[in-house]
Amino acid sequence: MDILYGAGSRNRVIGDVIFHCHLYPHFHEGMWTLWRIHDRLEDGCGKLPDGTPVPPLLPLKDREEPPKKDDLHPGYPNFICGEAGEPPRQPPCGVLDAEGNVVVSPTPLEEANFVENAAPGALYTDTCPCHTTEECENVKVFEIALVQAKITYNQYGWHDPEGRFFVLKEELEHYGGLESYIRMVEEQKIRVEPLVIRANAGDCIELRTTNLLPEFLEANAFQLKTRTDIVGHHVHLVKFDTITSDGAANGWNNIAGARKYETLVERFFADEELRTVFFHDHLFANAHQLHGMFVALVIEEAGATFxxxxxxxxxxxxxxxxxxxxxxxxxxxxxxxxxxxxxxxxxxxxxxxxxxxxxxxxxxxxxxxxxxxxxxxxxxxxxxxxxxxxxxxxxxxxxxxxxxxxxxxxxxxxxxxxxxxxxxxxxxxxxxxxxxxxxxxxxxxxYDRYQECLKPLCKGKEMILPLPPCPGKDDVVRRYEVAAVQTELIYNRYGDHDPNGLIFVPLEDVDLVFAGKYTPKPLILRANVGEWLEVTLYNVLNPNHPVPYFDYPRVPLDLKHKPSSRVSLNPQFLQYDPICDSGINVGYNNKEQTVGIGESKRYLWKADREYGACILQSFGDMRNHRYHGLFGAVIVEPAGAEWYENFTKRKNPFAEQAVITAPGVESFREYVLFIQNGIRLLDAKGNLIETAAAGSEEPVDAEDTGEKGYNYRSERFVNRLERDKRVWKVFSSRVHGDPATPVWKAYTGDRVIFRAMMPADKPRNVSLTIHGHLWREQPNDPLSREIPLQGGISVGNRFDMELKDGAGAPGDYLYRSGSFGWDVESGMWGIFRVMKHTVRCRCKEMCGRLLKCLK
CATH class of the missing domain: 2.60.40.420 (Cupredoxins -  blue copper proteins)
Known part of the structure; x- marks a missing residue:
């Protein structure tokens, strides 16, 4: 990480800056450290307040040497008043009592180290440029209170009896004071939402937060009795004095918090249009955020109004x-x-x-x-x-x-x-x-017409205009007929299977499915940019074999219920009428969007841009259908493209591996990869497979239940290791044969695009790496960084990954998740096979080009 503006950022802050994982269980277990930014030259002679020697820190050769220490400027942290081993002091001038008096006054030594224009919350760093603070009306002040009340989350009475949240004091005054406000919240006369405040780029912002919370969170089924006697607000992204306005107690800094009925004053500078800025209590974060103590400060562009x-x-x-x-x-x-x-x-x-x-x-x-x-x-x-x-x-x-x-x-x-x-x-x-x-x-x-509750926007010339609802007379309409069917999905040759698989197939292949002669793969539809898709969905599920309910893979707070037999189709990105063609029964849209057994429905969508991969979902029953395989994709190709099966000349819009040719576009091999997380699999003996639970005495999180795979296939380690114990040979095709997962094939130098997507089912993130290859993280940006691994993949994500310089040298390359534990060992890996061009292939390719030129 190359830190913007260097150590101390744009405002040249000094002090101890915390560096940590923001996942609180990780933070709580010790995943944090400090970055100490000094204000004076450290020549190796100094000591910290507890007597620990400070090692020498040589200035960088191209930088001005920091000033040397003297009696009034002993260097951070030795001007901070406090005793080693004792709790830190609150910031001087930065905390007020209930009567508005300063709780902590600065010592002469502290005051000698103040910046020239020191202000409460900005003592040791000149937080705001002078133009924002010459007159007090140029400081944007928010008077905030922290309160506790029972918060009811929905009409069914789900509630947090100790909800804690930030609220503007003016709201408390508007509703008659604290007690009246709390009563109205608990009577559900006030609907509490997280506080969102706004400022503009260039604003100097002062937060004055009063602690009106009880000093303890009481013990209940979720928590131990927890002392929370001091709170603050830690604001991300903006510039501030980290010693006094970090809302924390890091290293030798002050403890920037307010005790009961005290008010914490902190100052911040919005140096640019930061957009969404998160802030929260940092002193008891692992206890407080669970109860709702978080806020957004939105920094809009300079001059914008709200x-x-x-x-x-x-x-x-x-x-x-x-x-x-x-x-x-x-x-x-x-x-x-x-x-x-x-x-x-x-x-x-x-x-x-x-x-x-x-x-x-x-x-x-x-x-x-x-x-x-x-x-x-x-x-x-x-x-x-x-x-x-x-x-x-x-x-x-x-x-x-x-x-x-x-x-x-x-x-x-x-x-x-x-x-x-x-x-x-x-x-x-x-x-x-x-x-x-x-x-x-x-x-x-x-809305399609004016609503009194919603003031119209001021729109410019470039306003968004909805697409026409149906094709024009010269538009290309590509028609598909698709069926939802039940079939056993066999994920590998070892017998791992889902006996209750649900898939979409071309209607023409339904009889093959019923006869057991169809090799299941996720549905892939293709269209070229500018075309319309008319997709007719048929529901041919068996009414005598309803979709069963299973409690595994688990969801939290599960409730046994009857799964639906209705299905639908919804595409990402494509344009459609949400009332007629979305495939979702949502809100007040008044046309049935799902398809019952024996019924059919036509959907009409527009491929208005070259989107690449677009996930197809069924919203008939997400809970019970998706993990059984009911999903697909639409791939939007370049204008005028033709699609062929890989290594054949057979046109096939449904191909998993395809060659795409288009006028003015370099031909490329296209691999459509569906990432599956949370599959319900049985082994050959009919036993439920639970890779994540193997050898664990503790229950596995619901989001980690279920197996992993690609394209209705999975290659679990355990199956291979039962036949050959040499774990270092577990990926070897010479020992075990090729994996069940797709083996993608190309020649060296071929242009290759992976259309990778995750349609189902669990939220735990996975990643995807292709050994020996790089690609642009953002394909159309020449300045995009080149990456060997795409992380942060979850349900609904899709990526168009074009390999840099095409397929590499001849050989077999792994493609896999980046996590070996649970992901790769659970079957989330495969082979990208790059072959060498033979003389015969080269001659055949050259002859093909000549024939094409002659035509």
């Missing part, structure tokens, strides 16, 4: 806003927080563990900005929106389009929807089965 979505009035805070830019254009902004490990109880006080979700509103054509934040606590999540997409990087037009975003705790992303969409209800959801089951989904509602 408005109420209903009346257009200036907005102080809120998860939904209209943002008007300096140029007069505007967009709708939604802040969406994901929160796992919530300590929830049902209406009868029985301990549970998940949340429910808000909705958002807009008009067709409105530009949307979704500020996505993971507030707590440990799990990995992946956000998906049906029928919408955005640039992967909000300011880079060359970054790929995305319809999903993986995230972990404290991460924040800015999803700017500018692509066309039509009126109707759109589903947003977190893709892992566990997350959807626990309630992580909601609705984006696009």
């Amino acid at each position: 408005h109420n979505i209903r009346n257009g009035e200036p907005l102080r805070f809120g998860t939904q806003a209209v943002i008007q830019r300096r140029d007069g254009t505007s967009f709708r902004e939604f802040a969406l927080f994901v929160h796992d490990f919530a300590f929830l109880f049902d209406k009868d006080g029985k301990p549970l563990n998940p949340p429910a979700v808000p909705g958002s509103h807009d008009d067709p054509g409105d530009e949307l900005m979704i500020r996505l934040i993971d507030g707590a606590h440990e799990e990995q999540h992946v956000f998906n929106v049906t029928g919408m997409s955005w640039q992967k990087e909000v300011v880079d037009e060359k970054s790929p389009l995305a319809a999903s975003q993986t995230l972990g705790v404290s991460e924040a992303f800015n999803l700017n929807v500018k692509e066309p969409y039509q009126a109707g209800d759109y589903l947003y959801y977190f893709g892992g089965t566990d997350d959807v089951w626990l309630g992580l989904w909601g609705i984006i509602r696009a």
Whole structure:
């Protein structure tokens, strides 16, 4: 990591900066360290306050030498008042008591080390440039309180009896004071959401946070009684004095927190348009964030204004806003927080563990900005929106389009929807089965006519316009007929199988499936950019063999229920009418989108851009269908492309390995790779396979249950090692034969694109590496970094990976997940076979080119 602006960042901060994993179980177990930034020359003669010698630190040769120490400037941390082995002091001038008096005054030595324009929360670093602080109205001040109340998460009475959250003090005053506010929250007259405040690039920001919390979290089914007698706010990305305004107690710094009824004053500078900034309590983070103590500070562009979505009035805070830019254009902004490990109880006080979700509103054509934040606590999540997409990087037009975003705790992303969409209800959801089951989904509602509750945006000339609802007379319509069928899926020659497999197949192949003569593979449909797809789905599931319910792979808080036999098709990226052609029964969309046994439905979609891989999902029953294999893909190829099976001249739109040719485009080999996580597999003897649980006495997390594989195939280590114990030969085809997983084939130098995607099913992230090869992380950006491994892959993610310089030297290369434990050993690996051109092949290729020229 090359740190922007060097040590101390842009504001040249000094002190102890914490460096840690933000997954709190990791942090809690010791995955952290300190980065100490000195203000004076360390020549090897100094000591820390506890007597530990400070080793010499030689300045870099091309940098100015730091000033030497003197009696008034002994160097950090020796000017900080405190005793080694005792609790640290709170920041001088930075904490006020209930009457507004300063709790801690600076010592003369501390004061001698203040910067020239010191202010509470910015004593040792000049946090804000002088132009922002000459007059106090240029400092944007937020008066915040930390309160505790019972928060009810949904209409079924799921609640956190000790919900803790940030709220503006003006809200407390508006509702008659603290006690009145808490009572109204607990009576559900006030709907609590995470606090979202906004500022502009270039603003100097002062947070004044008053601690109104109890000093303990009480013991319950989830937690021990925990002392939480001091709290603060730790803000990411902005610039600040780390000794006094980090909201933490790192190294020799002050403890930047407020005890009960005290107010912590901290100062920050928004040096650029940082967009979504996460902040939270850092003193008891492992206890507090589980209860909802997290906030977003959104730094908008300089000069932007923030408005109420209903009346257009200036907005102080809120998860939904209209943002008007300096140029007069505007967009709708939604802040969406994901929160796992919530300590929830049902209406009868029985301990549970998940949340429910808000909705958002807009008009067709409105530009949307979704500020996505993971507030707590440990799990990995992946956000998906049906029928919408955005640039992967909000300011880079060359970054790929995305319809999903993986995230972990404290991460924040800015999803700017500018692509066309039509009126109707759109589903947003977190893709892992566990997350959807626990309630992580909601609705984006696009109205087709004016609503009094929603003030229209000020739109520029480049407003988004929905696509026409049907093809024009000169448009190409590509037609497919597809069936959903039941079939046993045999994942390898050792007999690992899913006897209850569910797959999509071309309608013409249904009889082959029933006769046992079909080799199952995930459905692949192809279209060229600019074409329409008319896909007719038939449900030929057997009414006498309903889809069974299984409690493995597990989901948290499972409930035995009857699985659905209805199926549907929903594509990523492609344009469609959300009411008629989405494949999802969501919100108030009033047309049936799923297909019952013996029924059929036609879907109409537009491939308006060269999207590459687009995942196909069925929303008839995500919980019970997906892990059995009911998914597929649409691949959108270049204009005028033709598609052939690999190493043949047979045209085949369904091919797993294909050669794609198109006018003006270099031909390429295309490999469609479906990554599966959470498969229900039995071995040859009918025993349930549980790789993650092997040899473990503790129960496995629900998100780690189920097996791994690619394209309805898996090559578990245990099967190979039972036949040959030499683990160093486990990948050898000479010893074991080729794996069941796809063996991709190419000649040296061939242009190769992997269309990799994860349609199912568990949220735990995986990765993908191809030995001996690199590719651009962002294919269309020549400045993109080249990577050997794609990480952070979860449900709904897709990647178009074009190998740098094509296929490598002849030989067999592994492709696999980056994690050997559970992933690779559970079968998530295969072979990329690169062959040498023979003389015969070269002659055949040359003759083909000559014939093509003569035509």
